[in-house]
Amino acid sequence: MTVYLGTHGQIELKRVFNGGELQSTIDVADVNATVKRFSFDFEHGQLVTGDQIEITSTDGSALDFINSYTDSSVKKFIFVDELDGIRLYNTFALAVAGGTANAVALATPGNAIPIKVKVETVSAKLLAQVNSFEINTERETVDTTVLSDEFRSRVNTLISGSGRISAFWEYTGDTANELPMYLFELAHRTKVGSNFSGQFYIKKSGYNPSGVSTRNDDEIWWNVEGVITAAAIQFSPDSTVQITADFITTGEIQLRMKLETPDALLQEDSGDIRLDQDSGAKLLLQQDV
Amino acid sequence: MAKVYTGRDGALQLAGTTLAKVVNFQLSSNLETLETTTLNEHIRVYVPGVVGYSGSATLLYYKEDDGTFNTTNILNKLYKTGNEGVSSNDTVELTFRWIDGTDNNDIKLTAYITSASIGAATGDIVRAEIAFQGTGVLSTVTIS
Numbered sequence: 001m002t003v004y005l006g007t008h009g010q011i012e013l014k015r016v017f018n019g020g021e022l023q024s025t026i027d028v029a030d031v032n033a034t035v036k037r038f039s040f041d042f043e044h045g046q047l048v049t050g051d052q053i054e055i056t057s058t059d060g061s062a063l064d065f066i067n068s069y070t071d072s073s074v075k076k077f078i079f080v081d082e083l084d085g086i087r088l089y090n091t092f093a094l095a096v097a098g099g100t101a102n103a104v105a106l107a108t109p110g111n112a113i114p115i116k117v118k119v120e121t122v123s124a125k126l127l128a129q130v131n132s133f134e135i136n137t138e139r140e141t142v143d144t145t146v147l148s149d150e151f152r153s154r155v156n157t158l159i160s161g162s163g164r165i166s167a168f169w170e171y172t173g174d175t176a177n178e179l180p181m182y183l184f185e186l187a188h189r190t191k192v193g194s195n196f197s198g199q200f201y202i203k204k205s206g207y208n209p210s211g212v213s214t215r216n217d218d219e220i221w222w223n224v225e226g227v228i229t230a231a232a233i234q235f236s237p238d239s240t241v242q243i244t245a246d247f248i249t250t251g252e253i254q255l256r257m258k259l260e261t262p263d264a265l266l267q268e269d270s271g272d273i274r275l276d277q278d279s280g281a282k283l284l285l286q287q288d289v
Numbered sequence: 290m291a292k293v294y295t296g297r298d299g300a301l302q303l304a305g306t307t308l309a310k311v312v313n314f315q316l317s318s319n320l321e322t323l324e325t326t327t328l329n330e331h332i333r334v335y336v337p338g339v340v341g342y343s344g345s346a347t348l349l350y351y352k353e354d355d356g357t358f359n360t361t362n363i364l365n366k367l368y369k370t371g372n373e374g375v376s377s378n379d380t381v382e383l384t385f386r387w388i389d390g391t392d393n394n395d396i397k398l399t400a401y402i403t404s405a406s407i408g409a410a411t412g413d414i415v416r417a418e419i420a421f422q423g424t425g426v427l428s429t430v431t432i433s
Contacts, residue, residue: 142414144349147299147311148388157412 008207011133011165011200012124013178015051018193018227021118022046023058028109031065036103037085038065040115046192047117048185049080050096050178054120057113065113067105075120076104092125093175119192124199128177129170131242135163135200135222137253161224161249163200169233169241183245187231194228195250223254294387301346302384309359310349312416316385316396318342342398342423344385350407350415360417366402375401380424387432397429 024040031038047053055063056073063069066088076088077095088104089095138161141154171181186194203220226247234242265273301311321338351359366379380399387394400421407417 140412142412144310144414145296145312146309146349147296147301147313150297155414 002210004203004207004209006132008204009133009200009202010204011127011130011198013127013182013199014124014197015048015119015121016195016197017119018195020192021116022192023114023116026065026109026113026115028112031106031108033067033106033108036087036100036106037081038087038106039083039085040117042084042117043191044084045185045188045190047078047080047084047086047119048182048189049098050077050092050182051080051119052077052092052121053117055115055117058116059114061111061113063113063115065106065109067107079103096172096175124197126177127165127167127180127182128174129168129180130165131168132166133163133200135161135224135253137161159253161226161253163224163226163247163249165245165247167243167245169243180243183228183243184231184233187228187245196226196228196247198222198224198226200224217258219256219258221256223252223256224249225251292389294389298388300386300388302386303362304382305384308348308363309353310351312347312349314344314346314385316342316344342400342427343403343421344423345418345420348417348419350417360407363402363419364405364407364417367405381421382428383421384429394432395429396427396432398423398427399425 022042024042026038026040030040052075054073054075057063060072062072063074066074074088076090077092079087079089079095079098081087081098087095087098087100088106089102090104094102137159139159140157142157143152144155145152165183167180167183169181170179172179186196188194199221201219201221203218205217205219208216208218224247226249228245228247230244230246232244234244267273296313299311299314301308301314318340319342320340322335323338324333324335326333348360348363353359363381366375366381380401382397382399384395384397400423402419403422404420405417406419407415409415
């Protein structure tokens with residue numbers, strides 16, 4: 001038997017909308033090609049730096065506010081400044097770093113473009129600075145005791161879940177991972193919901209206190225679709241600044257176990273086949289054994 | 290020996306057969322009173338009128354191993370095809386029983402099912418709730 005330590009758990013989050021989308025118009029005057037910045041009317045807080053958004057013109061016209069771009073839809077990472085101006089980037093790392101140097105070049109559009117926008121993040125990212133998390137699942141039961149019964153009887157019905165994430169507060173300095181500040185930003189998304197898709201690991205590949213070498217790559221985690229219901233911060237001179245986010249699940253709660261390492265689908269040169277949307281993700285094959 | 294009764298001691302029979310999965314039942318008797326107070330009297334005076342019986346019960350909608358449902362012979366008094374509606378033949382013989390060892394304390398009556406509701410709700414058991422109206426005399430009363 002083995003004792004596992006909580007130091008090796010982790011949370012991965014994927015940004016999602018609640019199924020809705022933002023609808024607005026990019027006016028000609030909304031685009032400043034010189035500083036690669038544009039804007040459209042949306043309520044503050046609905047789009048967050050690091051979001052991977054899909055912009056689609058609702059009348060089928062080309063998104064010509066992007067320099068030399070002729071398609072009617074585009075998927076990019078964004079940086080949102082304090083005035084809700086937006087810059088587009090090709091990677092999450094570039095987006096959270098911001099600045100004009102690496103932003104996608106823009107051009108003054110010929111006409112106003114009606115658009116719809118939704119967050120379409122492809123892969124989950126590690127949530128940094130986490131110092132604890134908990135997931136609770138609760139099974140509801142209904143009393144089916146009837147006349148003449150000696151003992152109370154019950155049948156099970158629905159499962160619901162909830163949990164809490166605690167983390168040391170941080171808002172910048174990491175271009176690969178989600179930072180705890182995002183949980184606050186998520187809690188304030190009113191129009192499009194405070195939804196997230198999360199993976200809560202209790203056993204990660206590489207952590208293997210069992211001493212059995214074949215168990216080294218095992219992974220055990222919960223897949224959760226959730227919504228942030230509360231976010232709090234503890235701020236006092238004599239302690240670290242820490243945030244706590246409570247969530248409830250909004251769908252199925254899956255407890256997943258990966259006990260076999262999947263094969264990778266390789267190219268002729270033995271290189272991985274990477275996903276276009278995220279260079280850190282690759283195609284995998286079900287193990288053929 | 291002194292004894293209080295609980296739901297563990299209760300049973301509801303339909304035509305002499307105990308119904309399965311009965312959650313509760315309730316039986317009420319009501320006597321109409323006819324006032325005979327006249328002028329110059331200072332205290333109201335009544336004579337007995339007609340006695341009636343009514344009640345309700347709740348059953349879990351339950352399928353036996355043989356495929357039969359415990360509620361069939363009750364629900365089919367109201368949930369029926371055809372245009373005849375309810376006739377005088379659509380009565381049920383109900384026995385309300387409180388069991389004390391080998392002794393049965395019964396009230397038995399003939400009744401019309403006057404309402405029957407069944408539905409489904411998220412996270413809950415399907416129940417059939419019925420109400421009935423007694424007709425005619427009680428055929429058995431051994432509760433005292």
